[in-house]
Amino acid sequence: MRKALKAAFPAxxxxxxGYISVGLAFxxxxxxxxxxxxxxxxxxxxxxAGSMQFIAINLLTNGVGLIEIALMTLFVNVRHVFxxxxxxxxxxDMGKKKTYMIFSLTDETYSLxxxxxxxxxxxxxxxxxxxxxxxxxxxxxxxxxxxIAGSLITFNTQGIDFAMTALFVVIFIEQWFTYKTHIxxxxxIVATLLSLMIFGSDNxxxxxxxxxxxxxLVFEKKIDKKEYEKREEAMNNEF
Amino acid sequence: MNFSNNYTFFAIVVIAIVTFGTRVAPFxxxxxxxATPKYIVYIGKYLPPAVIxxxxxxxxxxxxxxxxxxxxxxLIGVATxxxxxxxxxxxxxxxxxxxxxxxxxxxFILVTN
Numbered sequence: 001m002r003k004a005l006k007a008a009f010p011a012x013x014x015x016x017x018g019y020i021s022v023g024l025a026f027x028x029x030x031x032x033x034x035x036x037x038x039x040x041x042x043x044x045x046x047x048x049a050g051s052m053q054f055i056a057i058n059l060l061t062n063g064v065g066l067i068e069i070a071l072m073t074l075f076v077n078v079r080h081v082f083x084x085x086x087x088x089x090x091x092x093d094m095g096k097k098k099t100y101m102i103f104s105l106t107d108e109t110y111s112l113x114x115x116x117x118x119x120x121x122x123x124x125x126x127x128x129x130x131x132x133x134x135x136x137x138x139x140x141x142x143x144x145x146x147x148i149a150g151s152l153i154t155f156n157t158q159g160i161d162f163a164m165t166a167l168f169v170v171i172f173i174e175q176w177f178t179y180k181t182h183i184x185x186x187x188x189i190v191a192t193l194l195s196l197m198i199f200g201s202d203n204x205x206x207x208x209x210x211x212x213x214x215x216x217l218v219f220e221k222k223i224d225k226k227e228y229e230k231r232e233e234a235m236n237n238e239f
Numbered sequence: 240m241n242f243s244n245n246y247t248f249f250a251i252v253v254i255a256i257v258t259f260g261t262r263v264a265p266f267x268x269x270x271x272x273x274a275t276p277k278y279i280v281y282i283g284k285y286l287p288p289a290v291i292x293x294x295x296x297x298x299x300x301x302x303x304x305x306x307x308x309x310x311x312x313x314l315i316g317v318a319t320x321x322x323x324x325x326x327x328x329x330x331x332x333x334x335x336x337x338x339x340x341x342x343x344x345x346x347f348i349l350v351t352n
Contacts (some may be wrong), residue, residue: 021331046255066253073257082251082283084265105262159342165298166337169320175288184285188292203302
């Protein structure tokens, strides 16, 4: 295991920088919105999903109902369904570690284990497990630092929750450059603005999720159909 | 502010369970050799950009364009993040600078109360 951790560490350094800083922002924000710092750590251990944890701060602070929270989580994290697909074979022989591998499949861990293989002399399963474990450690450490800093340092934090908006703007730009079609973005904007106008700012989440899904399904044929067929072909060949 | 510990606990547990559910689903439902249902592939691919657009609006839902400061601080913040990110493509720089500039704007320049 030590050998595997040693081999995995260099590969995880970019994730370390990202996770510690975003985790720190999460911990800080959680405490500054009036929650006990232990909840921040609890969430980073049990949930371990970046964007969702930021949204969770907002949901918790507003006392949103549990069913709505469950649906929001499903909506924000449904992309994960995809990640597992690539690893059905890869995780097959991992025994007890398999559950943790599945649990810890974040965007960043996914992209690392997609592309990496253990160096000669290191057990590949242990190597992948080390990557997953190290990444979550960074996330937890970041959250702890942020949560403690937030409890100790008193400065005027008015407006610090803008970090969440900033995070989503960054993800938005990254996606903008990744996707060929921008119709889903347009659908997201129109559907959300529509439900904001009809249902008001307190009740907009549920209707916007329903609108988005419905409109996406209606426009299925229009949205980049060719690419989607190609992708499916490739996936069928792979299995 | 005080939040009920019970509520916070159950809310986090719900989020944890659903999140794990989305991660474990393919291992339970999509075994080797079976094609993944088309609509799952489709939704999984095109939902994320729509969701992020939704979340940005959700974050800004309480901005009032008709009352001082007319959403100007948010505009400055978002523009800072966007310009820096398109230019440098560094998550940390973009998020940090945008947030600090936003905080300075509402605390010292366009103060509401």
